[in-house]
Amino acid sequence: MAEVVHFTDWPWQHWASLQPDTIALVTDTERYTWRSFSEHVYQLAAYFARQGLQKHQAVILRGKNSVELLLSQLAIIASGARVLPLNPRLPDRLLDELLPHLNIDFVIDFDGLGTLTKDYPTLEYSNFLLFTANDDFQLMQYTEALNLPATLILTSGSTGLPKAAVHHVTAHLNSAEGVINVMNYQQQDCWLLSLPLFHVSGQGIVWRWLLRGGGLSIMARPLIEALQKVTHASLIPTQLWRLLNQDTAPDTALKEVLLGGATIPTALTDLAASRDIVCWSGYGMTEMASTVCAKRADGKKGVGIALKGKQVRIVNDEIQIQSSSQAMGYWFDGEIKPLKCTEGWFQTNDKGAFIENEYQILGRLDNVFISGGECVQPEDIEAIINSHPKVVQSFVIPIDDAEFGQRPVAVIELDDSEELNDIAAWLKDKVAPYQYPMAYYRLANELKASGIKVSRQQIKNWLLKESE
Template sequence: MAELTRFNDWPWQHWASQQPSAIALLTDDSALTWLQLSEKITALAECFYQQGLRNSQTVILRGKNSPQLLLSQLAILRCGAKVLPLNPRQPELLLKDLLPHLDIDFVIDFDDGLLNLFSYPELQFIETNPSYPQQISHLPCFDHVIEQPATLILTSGSTGLPKAALHSMHAHFDSANGVLQAMDYQMNDCWLLSLPLFHVSGQGILWRWLLRGAKLAVKSACLIESLQGVSHASLVPTQLWRLLEQTESRSLTLKQVLLGGATIPTSLTDLAASKGIDCWSGYGMTEMASTVCAKRADGRKGVGQPLSGKQVRLVDNEIQIKSHSQALGYWFDGKIKPLNTLEGWLKTNDKGAYIDGEYQVLGRLDNLFISGGECVQPEDIEAVINSHPAVKQSFIIPIDDKEFGQRGVAVVDVSETQILSEIADWLKDKLTPYQFPVHFYRLESQLKSSGIKVSRKQVRDWVYNQ
C-alpha cells in the first residue's frame, strides 16, 4: 500500500513531525493540532501502561463517540493491545454469554458502568499534561505491531452470538486506502465521526483520517450543528433528507457524503447536488474492515466496482471477496477461528449479480425461503415496500404455514400503525401472490435502539413472539 509505506512511526507521530501545527481533531470546544494530539495519545498510553496494560492484551471500550473514547482507542493501540469497542446498548444477558469467550483483560466504561458487573480490571482515563517523550522505549514500535491483532468488531450475525472479527491495523489502512483512491478527501478537509466506533463504518472514518492526515470532527451536538465546518460525512439517506430540509436557509460546508443503509433515491442525490454535495453509495462488511465497492450515487441499484485493492467475484450467485483488508479471523476462547473462505476468497453469503457494468447486492442467501414451491427473497419485497413515501425501512420475516410451508410477514417502520392498511392496498398490484405478506406489523421502537442498523435477527425473534 503506497500511502502506508511512508509511516515509519505511529501515524499521529508521523503527522506531528510533518505538519505539527495543522489541525487534527475538532471537538465541541477545542481544536487539537497533530503535535498536541500525538502528545496526548503518548501520555495516555503511558498512563495505561502504568496501570498494567501490555502488548497483545484486550480492552473493552464502551461508550458513545467522544474525544475521550477516541483518544482511549488510539492509546490502547499505542500499547500494542487490542481494543473491543462495545455498543453501550448491548443487553446485559448477551454480554454475560459473549464476554467470557473474548479473553478480556481490562475495561473502560464511559457509559453507565454496566461492565462493573463483570469484575474485569478497569483502566482509568486520566487527563495529564503531556510530559513524556514521543518515543518511549517500553511501548512497542509501530512496525512491530502493524500486522498483529488490533481491533475486535462485533458482527451483527443473523444467528447465535455476535462474532468478534479481528483486524490488524494494516487491514484497516488497506480499507481506508481503497476509499481514499475513490473519494476526494484531502488534508484540509474534515470528516465528521458521525457513526459509532463500535461499528466497522465508524472505524472506517477513523482510519481514513489517520491515513490522510486530515481533520476529524468529534461533536456531541445535533447533526446540523455538528456539520458546521465539516466537508465529509457518513450518513444514512434519512439523515441526509432531514439535513437538507433543515438547511434551506443555511449554507452547508459539506462536499461529499458516503451513504449507506438503504436504497438511495435520485430525488435525494439531485437535491444534494443542487447544494454542491456529491453523494456516494457503497457496499462493505465487518470482515472486510468496511467498504469494498463504492460509486457516485446515480439512482441505479448497483454498488459500483471494487475499490483499489479489492477483488470481487460471483460464484453460484454468491458474492466472494479477496483483499488485504480481510479480517484475520474471529476471536473466540483465545484462538483465531478462520473465516469462511475458499482459496483466500471470503464467502459472504450475499446474493449478487453483475448488471450494466456494476455489481448489485440482491440480499442474503440465508434469508431466502420457500413459499408454495416458489423461492422468495425478502430483500426483493422490502425494496418495493421501501419505495412507498411513508416507509423508512421494512423487513420480511418468514413464518411457518401449513399450506404453503412458509409465508412472509412484513414489519414496517412507519410513523403511525394505521398507515399499514394503506400500504397493503398500495402493494396489491406490485407483488406476486406468493410474495404478498400475510400480516403487516409496525416496527417497534425498541427494535431500533441497538445500533446504527436494525438487527434482522431481533425483528425475527419479535415476530415469532407475536
C-alpha cells in the same frame, strides 16, 4: 488525488512531525492540533502502562463516540494490545455469553453503567492529563505492531452470537486507501465521526482520517448542526433527507457523503447535487474492515466495482471477495479462527450479480425461504416497499404457517403521517401473491439498536412475542 502515505511511525506521530500545528480534531468545545493529539495518545498509553496494560492483552471500550474513547483506542493499539469497542445497548444476557470467549483483560466503561466492572479490572482514564510519563516510556514500534491483532469488531449477529472479527492496523489502512482513492477527502477537509466506533463503518472514518492527515469532527450536538461544520460525512439516506429538507436550508460546508444502509433514491441524490453535495454509495462488511465497492450514487441498484486492493467474483450467485483489508479471522477462546474462504476468497453469503458493468447485491442467501413452494427473497420485497416515499426502511420476515410452510410479514419504519394500511394497499399490485405480506407492523424503537443495522433475528423474536 494526493499520494497515499506509507508510514514508518504511528500515523498521528507522522502528522505531528510533518504538520504539527494543523488542526487534527474538532469537538464542540476544543480543537486539537496533530502535535497535541499525538501527545495525548502518548500520555494515555503511558498512563495505561502504569496501570498494568501490556501487549497482546484485550480491552473493552464501551460507550458512545467521544474524544476519550478515540484516544483510548489508539493508545491501547499503540501499546500492542487490542480493543473491543462495545455497543452500550447490547444486553447483559448476550455479553454474559459472548465475553468469556474473547479473553478480556480490562474494561473502560464510558457509559457509566459499571455492569462490566464486576467481571473485569478497570483501566482508569479520566486523570491521565494530570499524569506525566517517564522520559524512558516508549510506544510499541509502529513497524512491529502493523500485523498484530488491533481491533475486535463484532459482526451483526443476525443469526446467533456475534463473531469478533480481528483486524490489524495494515488492514484498516488498506481499507481506508480504497475509499480515499475514489472520494475527494483532502488534508484541508473534515470528516464527521457520525457512526459509532463499535461498528466497522465508524472505524472506517477514523482510519481514513489517520491515513490522509485531514480533519476529524466529534460532536455531541444534534446531527443537523454538526453536519453544517464539516466537509465529509458517512450517513444513512434518512439523515441526509432531514438535513436537506429543513424549512430553512442551512448553510453547510458539506461536499461529499458516503451513504449506506438502505436504497438511495434518485430524488435525494438530485437534491444533494443541487446543493453541490456529491453522494457515494457503497457495499462493505465487518470482515473486510468496511467498504469493498463504491460508486457515485446514480439511482441504479448497483454498488459499483471493487475498490483498490479488492477483488470481487460471483460463484453460484454468491459474492466472494479477496482483499488486502481482510480480517485475520474471528477471535474465540484465545485463538483466531479462520474466515470461511475458498482458495483465499471470502464467502460472503451475499447473493449478487454483475449487471451493466457493476455489482448488485440481491440479498442474503440465508434469508431465502419457501412459501407455498415458491422461493421468496425478502430483499426483493423490501426494495419495492422502500421505494414508497413515506418509508424509511423495511424488513420482511418469514413466519411459520401451517398451510404454506412460511409466509412473509412486513415490519416497516414509516413517517408518522403514514398508515400501515395505506402501504399495504399500495403494495398489493406490485408483488406476486406469494410475496405479499400477510401482516404489517411498525418497527419498534427498541429494535433500532445502533442506528446502522437492525438484526433480523431480533425482529423475528419481537414478532413472535407480539403474536403470542
